[in-house]
Amino acid sequence: MTRARWIANVVAVTAAVVTFFPIYWMVLSALKPAGEIQSLDVRPWTLAPTLEHFQRVLGGENFGRYFVNSLGVALSVVVLSAFVAFLAAVAVTRFHFRMRTTVLIMFLIAQMVPIEALTIPLFFLVRDIGATVPGVGLNTLGSLVMVHLAFSLPFAIWMMRGFVAAVPDALEEAAMIDGASRPVILWRILFPLVAPGLVATSVFSFIVAWNDFVFARTFIISAKDNQTLPAALLVFFKPDENDWGGIMAASTLMTIPVLIFFVAVQRRLIGGLGGAVKD
Amino acid sequence: MTTAVKSPVDPQKRVHRSGTAKPRRARGALRPWIYLLPAAAVLLPLFGYPIYMLGLLSVFDYRQAQVSGGEPTSFIGFDNYAKLFGDERFWSVLVTTVVFAAALVVATLAVGATLAIVLTRAGRIPRLLLSLAAMAAWAAPAMTGATVWMFLFDADLGLVNQVLGIDGYNWFYDKWMAFAIVGATVVWHSFPFVMVTLYAGIQAIPSGVLEAASLDGASAWQTFWRVIVPMLRPLITIVVIQSIIWDFKIFTQIYVMTNGGGIAGQNLVLNVYAYQTAFGSSEYGLGSAIGVVMTVILLIVTLFYIRALHRSGEKL
Numbered sequence: 001m002t003r004a005r006w007i008a009n010v011v012a013v014t015a016a017v018v019t020f021f022p023i024y025w026m027v028l029s030a031l032k033p034a035g036e037i038q039s040l041d042v043r044p045w046t047l048a049p050t051l052e053h054f055q056r057v058l059g060g061e062n063f064g065r066y067f068v069n070s071l072g073v074a075l076s077v078v079v080l081s082a083f084v085a086f087l088a089a090v091a092v093t094r095f096h097f098r099m100r101t102t103v104l105i106m107f108l109i110a111q112m113v114p115i116e117a118l119t120i121p122l123f124f125l126v127r128d129i130g131a132t133v134p135g136v137g138l139n140t141l142g143s144l145v146m147v148h149l150a151f152s153l154p155f156a157i158w159m160m161r162g163f164v165a166a167v168p169d170a171l172e173e174a175a176m177i178d179g180a181s182r183p184v185i186l187w188r189i190l191f192p193l194v195a196p197g198l199v200a201t202s203v204f205s206f207i208v209a210w211n212d213f214v215f216a217r218t219f220i221i222s223a224k225d226n227q228t229l230p231a232a233l234l235v236f237f238k239p240d241e242n243d244w245g246g247i248m249a250a251s252t253l254m255t256i257p258v259l260i261f262f263v264a265v266q267r268r269l270i271g272g273l274g275g276a277v278k279d
Numbered sequence: 280m281t282t283a284v285k286s287p288v289d290p291q292k293r294v295h296r297s298g299t300a301k302p303r304r305a306r307g308a309l310r311p312w313i314y315l316l317p318a319a320a321v322l323l324p325l326f327g328y329p330i331y332m333l334g335l336l337s338v339f340d341y342r343q344a345q346v347s348g349g350e351p352t353s354f355i356g357f358d359n360y361a362k363l364f365g366d367e368r369f370w371s372v373l374v375t376t377v378v379f380a381a382a383l384v385v386a387t388l389a390v391g392a393t394l395a396i397v398l399t400r401a402g403r404i405p406r407l408l409l410s411l412a413a414m415a416a417w418a419a420p421a422m423t424g425a426t427v428w429m430f431l432f433d434a435d436l437g438l439v440n441q442v443l444g445i446d447g448y449n450w451f452y453d454k455w456m457a458f459a460i461v462g463a464t465v466v467w468h469s470f471p472f473v474m475v476t477l478y479a480g481i482q483a484i485p486s487g488v489l490e491a492a493s494l495d496g497a498s499a500w501q502t503f504w505r506v507i508v509p510m511l512r513p514l515i516t517i518v519v520i521q522s523i524i525w526d527f528k529i530f531t532q533i534y535v536m537t538n539g540g541g542i543a544g545q546n547l548v549l550n551v552y553a554y555q556t557a558f559g560s561s562e563y564g565l566g567s568a569i570g571v572v573m574t575v576i577l578l579i580v581t582l583f584y585i586r587a588l589h590r591s592g593e594k595l
Contacts, residue, residue: 004400004499005400005401005402008397008400008401008402008405009401009402009405011394011397011401012394012397012398012401012405012406012408012409013405013408013409015394015397015409015412016405016408016409016411016412016413017412019409019412019413019415019416019467020411020412020415020416022416022419022424022427022428022431022467023415023416023419023427025427025430025431025438026423026426026427026430029430037436038436040441040446042438042441042442083317084317084318084321085318087314087315087317087318088314088315088317088318090314091310091311091312091314091315092311092315094311095310095311095314097308097311097312100311103315105585108581108584108585108588109578109581110322110326112524112577112578112580112581112584113326113330113574113577114527114528114550114570114573114574114577116528116530116550116551116553116554117333117550117553117554117566117567117569117570117571117573117574118326118329118330118333118570119554119557119558120333120336120553120554120557120558120563120566120567120570121328121329121330121332121333121335121336121567122325122329123558124332124346124563125324125325125328125329125332146325147325149321149325150321150322150325150326151326153318153321153322154322154326157318182310207418207420210420211420211421211422211531213421213422213530213531213534213535214530214531214534214554218558229422230420230422230531233422233423233426234535242433244430244433244436247426247430248426248427248430251422251423251426251427252423254420254422254423255418255419255420255423258418258419258420259415259418259419261418262414262417262418263411263414263418
């Protein structure tokens with residue numbers, strides 16, 4: 001083994017340990033008995049793992065409810081955004097039409113807009129919509145689905161575009177010669193072919209919705225039952241004594257679903273990103 | 280994905296083939312718009328309209344009294360902007376935001392690029408370990424990243440204080456120390472993107488080029504600066520601009536870790552400042568003006584981004 005390789009290995013392993021440590025510490029602290037967290041004699045392991053924090057968080061603090069809320073919102077966003085993004089991606093890759101470049105650039109610009117600043121107009125918009133359409137006003141989960149969908153779409157379309165473009169035209173042309181109709185080509189031929197890309201794109205939409213803090217914080221004011229995880233986490237922060245065991249257990253519950261999704265599709269994700277970035 | 284240059288089906292030809300006349304052709308021209316319809320139905324009201332409304336609110340006197348209907352809303356032109364630009368606070372927040380974002384971009388790139396190179400030289404198992412760890416940091420929600428790092432640096436029960444033996448020291452009291460910890464959290468979240476993207480880019484460099492460099496006696500350092508960096512320039516530009524855009528918009532970490540902007544607002548960045556002005560002080564018009572300033576700055580960065588994409592050969 002050369003010296004360079006040896007140094008690279010040491011740096012890689014060290015970086016891996018440092019990078020993973022916060023996640024490890026989170027899960028460990030979630031499993032530590034309260035006494036050990038309070039103790040000044042800090043140890044990077046525990047001999048008495050316990051689920052007490054999880055039980056407290058899921059039972060007493062109504063966290064189970066928030067978990068279900070978050071999951072419901074995120075999955076609705078994923079399904080809707082996959083459908084809408086697929087159609088839009090087909091439009092901008094398979095057709096040449098006037099203003100096509102303009103449309104594409106608008107999707108790009110939309111990704112840069114500071115969405116937190118848009119909470120101000122959106123707050124009033126959602127309030128006004130809620131006055132006429134029940135279910136999507138302030139304090140509803142519907143309002144969150146709506147805005148998350150809007151904010152995950154530009155990136156989803158941008159990413160899907162790479163996957164749709166990678167499918168050779170010839171397949172559709174052959175189908176067309178065989179007399180297949182447009183909808184058949186779209187849903188029976190193209191859709192299954194880009195399904196892997198759709199999964200990767202969906203992970204991003206899922207993460208946008210799942211991680212959102214600012215809209216949940218702004219829109220869900222009084223309806224405690226409709227809170228989602230990120231905003232609900234703040235419940236555990238108390239002025240003097242933070243319940244770190246509870247916070248870490250709640251954080252663990254919030255991180256695990258994303259971690260699973262991410263690892264499951266990581267190969268495609270990198271392929272898709274490479275495509276989105278490099279083309 | 281490099282084979283993806285499209286030769287889209289020519290609508291004319293299609294019409295010809297199906298042998299139908301005019302109405303069909305009209306439908307062919309409309310079809311992309313039909314496919315774009317669902318996206319437009321979501322984005323126009325929930326994205327386009329709020330942007331317009333943000334601009335509109337910024338030229339109105341819109342505060343709690345107007346929201347509750349106690350006072351009529353009145354058009355005040357650029358008064359909000361005048362107030363903003365005359366306010367020392369705004370300028371100091373703006374400068375802080377720029378400095379903080381710049382430091383984050385540099386740190387993210389330094390860490391990401393170094394580790395990308397390390398990945399190309401490390402053995403299979405160290406490479407796998409680092410990839411997985413980076414993946415985990417990447418995937419962790421901003422919110423949980425913030426809570427874990429807060430716990431690590433907690434004054435009483437935090438690991439850092441216990442290891443250093445400085446019980447009770449609060450890291451978040453000092454403006455720059457607080458920024459440093461928030462910054463570390465952000466870099467922890469964002470370096471994986473840079474690392475993975477650059478690693479993929481380096482892998483895509485033909486091995487012959489690197490072999491030629493080493494045959495010519497180039498050191499690793501020279502190979503990096505003289506061969507890899509120039510070849511990856513377009514990719515690096517994109518990563519840099521993408522990082523600028525993300526780091527300029529940091530919200531969750533600041534909001535959560537410094538409890539809404541730190542002691543006396545010392546850790547405010549523009550994004551949080553806009554939010555607090557609107558929802559904290561009920562100055563919705565003024566908050567919108569800050570939002571507009573941010574949007575304009577990001578728009579300018581975006582124009583550079585589009586130019587960089589264009590140069591790198593991206594087919595729009």
